[in-house]
Amino acid sequence: MALIPKETIDQVLHYADIVEVVGDFVTLKKKGQNLWACCPFHHEKSPSFSVAPAKGIYKCFGCGKAGDVVRFVMDIEGVSYPESIKWLAKKYGVEIKEEERTPEQQLAQNERDSQFIISDWAKNRYHHLLQESEEGESIGWAYLKERGLNQQTIQTFELGYSLDKWDDVLNEAQKAGFDLKYLEKTGLVIRREEDGRRYDRFRGRVMFPIHNISGRVVGFGARTLRRDDKAGAKYLNSPESDIYHKSDVLYGLFQAKQAIRQEELCYLVEGYLDVISLYQGGVKNVVASSGTSLTEGQIRLIARYTDNITVLYDGDAAGIRAALRGLDLILEGGLNVRVVLFPDGEDPDSYIRKVGDARFRRFVEENSQDFISFKTQLVAREAAQDPVKKAEAIREVLQSIAKVPDPLKRQVFLQQTSTTFHIDEQVLIGEYNKLVKQSAPGPRAAGSPATADRRPAGNRPSAADRHAPSQTVVTPQGLSQRPADGSMPDEAYGFVEDDVAEDTDVLPDVQMSVEREIVRLVLNYPAQQLHEGVTVAEYLLGQTDETPFRTPIFADLLHLCRETLAAGKFPDARELVRHPRADIRAAISDLVTDPWELSPNWITHSIYVPREIDLLQQACDNAVLRLNKCNVERELADCLDAMNQLDPGNIDEYLAQMSIYKSLKQLDMQLAGLLGTIISR
Template identity: 90%
Template sequence: MALIPKETIDQVLHYADIVEVVGDFVTLKKKGQNLWACCPFHHEKSPSFSVAPAKGIYKCFGCGKAGDVVRFVMDVEGASYPEAIKWLAKKYGVEIKEEEKTPEQQLAQNERDSQFIVSDWAKNRYKKLLQESEEGESIGWAYLKERGLNQATIETFELGYSLDKWDDVLTEAQQAGFDVKYLEKTGLVIKREEDGRRYDRFRGRVMFPIHNVSGRVVGFGARTLRRDEKAGAKYLNSPESEIYHKSDVLYGLYQAKQSIRQEELCYLVEGYLDVISLYQGGVKNVVASSGTSLTEGQIRLIARYTDNVTVLYDGDAAGVKAALRGLDIILENGLNVRVVLFPDGDDPDSYIRKVGDARFRKFVEEQSQDFITFKTQLVAREAAQDPVKKAEAIREVLQSIAKVPDPLKRQVFLQQTSMAFHIDEQVLISEYNKLVKQTAPGPRAASSNAPSARPHSGGGSRSPSTGQHAPSQTVVTPTGLSQRPADDAMPDEAYGIMEDESGYETETIPDVQMSVEREIVRLVLNYPAQPLHEGVSVAAYLLGQTDETPFRTPIFADLLHLCRETLAEGKFPDARELVRHHRADIRAAISDLVTDPWELSPNWITHSIYVPREIDLLQQACDNAILRLNKCNVERELGDCLAAMNELDPSNIEEYLAQMAIYKSLKQLDMQLAGLLGTIISR
């Protein structure tokens, strides 16, 4: 893949105006310093989508989508980063001069381009045969009409027909000037090894072109209409090629992506006709795995548009098995999943044709189950009254819960399972922890999946405020950022759950501590270059004051580290640049910290009422933030000191008095900090 030079990207970002770009998709109205609109990513009646021109950032306070101009194009178009840069470059007339490719890279690009071109040609050939050939009209068109499809739907999905001949595509493609090797590479033509004879792969079949996210044809699915022994498999698909990787493609996603984003939900089915029939019936947010086992690549595709998936499968044994197979992989990738099974003998295609659009929607709404309800009912039914089978059934459910990356969701699912099986929740948590330890390759690998069973305790690093011991800092690595995958959705634990070194326990960070750390990072990001006393900037002052104070909230620790690195390079932290970070949780956190859903009404000025601005009180805001951070650390150490005293042997008077002296010293410091903050002490 060719690389876009950094200079070109910088040029695109220089010209790209976030107001103009967003304005191409929604109508923005100015309110205060920012512009507002109804969000393009979810349904809403009152505008909660904000664009801050000065900061180059958009933020929806409803669904949480946020980022810079490139991220907006990526979100709204479902594009990759290079695709978004090219989209913006085209809009602003910036020439993309890709870095010179090596001969091998150029050859590979030519090979891919040639396969795309021949696939597009074949699509048009099959479409023409369906509508203009006698065989296509009498067999292919008649079949599609019999399945209830109208012409608009057939055109939308670009359906076609392959003649029942050995060499139609081969002959026509050669006459059109295509090299036979590209027909073979895309699987349109097969070459027999024994005699070198070539023939069409698809013959006498209705053709379903498979598009990638950008709408280019990468392969085909084909259904035979013959019922004799020579017909072969009912469905035949293109083989893997340089442009078609089954595990990274979802049928119908190109047509469905806008609806998925707007509905905030993706329906997942198995077959081509399931997708097409539902789309025609008004259920347009639907895709298919095309009969293959669901893969992580396919789930990541869905996650670009929504976090919510409802699986629609047949109610027979095969359908239930397929639903269970796909369930765990969806959970493992952090998406919310529900399941709908249709009556035995029906699939989504047949059911919507049988009952109609309205009743279909009602059925899906009424029969939709969360994965815990679905799986517990299924395994409980199979276990019946057998205690051994019931125990195994519970372990199956726990195995699924273990795949959920969000600790809060895991806790809720454990509670649901406890109620469903009438098992004490603490017993389930204990069994869950055993299961995680057995399946994990090592303690650190298992840590992200452990539920919160009890609070963390123990020694650790020394607090700079008092010199006493404070709890260990285990999430933020000594060299910088916590290890989180690129472009991962922001996990809930990023705002408050820390991993214990055992790998199986977690510590919940108090809301006050989280709030204080958030405020410090917010001030650094919003006013980095603003001077305080003696010309010291906000960023230099706050980063200097917290230099030896480790933050306990992982996301804020990571953000502070990024700001510190930037300042060390001689630059002020710039939210416009940092929001382009490869990690989704960092991008989202920055967007949250530098945007505000509230603005002062101009009526205050109209009525000559002076309201001080935050920028006029920065020294006070920074000092208060540091004092509050120190107070949080002291309060935590007071709690640790009390806990240590409670565990002492009553006969050990000397050690008890030593701890009491430490406690009194900490208490005095706590009261001093409270006085500086104007806090009333009630104890």
């Protein structure tokens, strides 16, 4: 893999302006030192999304998304670290000179680029024929209008038409100077083995360009409009190629990704027209698997934008039965799956055209149910009067439940299944455990519904391992969950999510808040001078040099700051926020972004409020005193505990411990006095 040189990345980061980049997606308004907007990552009415230009950081106080300009592009576009750098480089006119590739790598890249170019040309050719040719207007355009599509929708999805000729694309591509081999490699042209004759794959069909996540055309779906074409397939798709892998593409995702993120929900349908009709009707968070069985690659794509999928089925019972198997993959990926079943003879496309946008939305909302409940009810109805079938149906449901990584969800689903089938829950759990044992590859397989799975850390995650069994981590906001495996966006760039701290006891809120305050002061005012010329970073890091932090995330952050200072530089939040660990990036963004701004009305009315920067010495002194007091209080508690464990007859040891306790209590009172605390905790 060719890498982007560090010098180029540094140049991109130098030019990239977070206000300009974020401003391309939301309208920012100045309020105090920062700019604010409604968050582009979730629905909200009041702005809680903040951009701090001086620090180069964004933070949403609603959903918690945070980071620097590179992370914003990664989050908003759903791309990797190198792709984000390239996106910014293109915006700011920075030339990307990737490190030298081998001849084989260069050849492979040239082949892919050529296929992208000719696919884009073909898309434009088909789109032109739809609007400008007599055949395209009278047949293709008329069909799309009949399906209720307007011109804006046709433009959005870049729909087209292929002439009912054997060699239109073949001849026009040759005239444009394209190499025939790329026409064949992309499947636009077919070459017969018998006589070497070439001809167009798509003829007399409405064309649906298939875009990848970045919006580049990788293939086509095509619907025949010839009523006499009984032998040919109704829909014809491009074959697999170097740029088109069906298992890694979802139709409509390029157009839908923003809406999916904002709605925090993805609707999954079967066909191209289902996607397009719903999108035109205002349901823009919709994608299609294009008639193929859902794959892990497609689930990973959806998981970039949301944890929630609702599958919209037509009333065909056989089709539902076949599709149920694919939905187990979604469960296994840790996503939340719901199902909506339309009336017999209806599909999403026909139903929204029949009842209109508002009634369609209401129907989906009222008829949506979680997948396990849906499957349980479906198989229960099918096996209602047959005990043997009923036993098989129960095992089938249990196999789906076993795919759910979350142990709490598994427990709830088992309770629901027990109620639906009128079977004792303990019997059901016993059967579940048998199934898990039978399918387990080894002794470390998934445990009982009441216990979490444990897998070796450090492996690259599958489908959606950010939803995998988690460990408890203390974050700035309190206890949170993180994947047991690290998330690894791009190892080649060293941009990997390292494992964070192991499970830890719940710490007192005071201890956590004190440690948080010390790190916050270091990150916000590292070079600010206190009395006698010492800086905030030097003072606080010196005062805490022999005091281990108990909150893992703040201990790690303090260590990073100490390393930076030892290297002769002051800790810089703009640089540290690019750290590969997600929990560190989130914590830094939280620590250097303030959700509150001082109202300008106070200044107008001559109300003076001291600024924190004017009281830094006091803030630093208080933070150190509070940390020392926390440590003394913990030692007091340990001393009392030790005294309680002593043998009542051991008077000498008891008196020794009592002496230590009195000394600690006296120190605690002194610290309380310095802090102005009336009653010592």
